[in-house]
Amino acid sequence: MVRVSIVMGSDSDLPIMEKAAQLLKEMDIEHEMRIISAHRTPEEAREFASSARERGVQVIIAGAGMAAHLAGAMAAHTHLPIIGVPLSGGALAGQEALLSTVQMPPGVPVATMAIDGSRNAGIMACQILALQDREVEEKLLEFRRNMAAGVRKKDASIN
Numbered sequence: 001m002v003r004v005s006i007v008m009g010s011d012s013d014l015p016i017m018e019k020a021a022q023l024l025k026e027m028d029i030e031h032e033m034r035i036i037s038a039h040r041t042p043e044e045a046r047e048f049a050s051s052a053r054e055r056g057v058q059v060i061i062a063g064a065g066m067a068a069h070l071a072g073a074m075a076a077h078t079h080l081p082i083i084g085v086p087l088s089g090g091a092l093a094g095q096e097a098l099l100s101t102v103q104m105p106p107g108v109p110v111a112t113m114a115i116d117g118s119r120n121a122g123i124m125a126c127q128i129l130a131l132q133d134r135e136v137e138e139k140l141l142e143f144r145r146n147m148a149a150g151v152r153k154k155d156a157s158i159n
Helices: 011-026 042-051 070-075 095-102 118-130 134-158
Strands: 004-008 031-035 059-065 082-087
Touching: 004 011, 004 070, 004 118, 011 031, 011 059, 011 082, 011 118, 042 070, 059 070, 059 095, 059 118, 070 082, 070 095, 082 095, 082 118, 118 134
Parallel strands: 004 031, 004 059, 059 082
Antiparallel strands: none
8 A cells, every 4th residue: 555655746756756755665664656747737636645555555645846845736736735845946946946845835735855855755654544553653763763873883983
């Protein structure tokens, strides 16, 4: 069963969004990746978001660049948690994507990551799933312990 959907507006977004998929793979979280444009294929975006829960999806990660607001389009059509990943590029180096993702109207929230922060989006998806899945929680705790051990190891090599 697919638990996390990763959607992006274009295949050019794949190198960044693959980082979320890699994290989910490391955590053994079943996921899918799709290219869906909020502007070029709006009906497909609406159908995808509105049927996600029925398909077993629990979290949607949506990445888009420039002012393309895929995360907001997803959030408009589902009550599932949406994690937005603004992507770099465009005239403002991703700042326009960041603003279009973070500035949601009341009642239609999108959790927004840093520009190109898809790996953190994968971690956030795991944190959401871990609220009701002890196995995911254990993997997440192990991930955090390993991350801390790596920092301590680097700190020791500096001294």
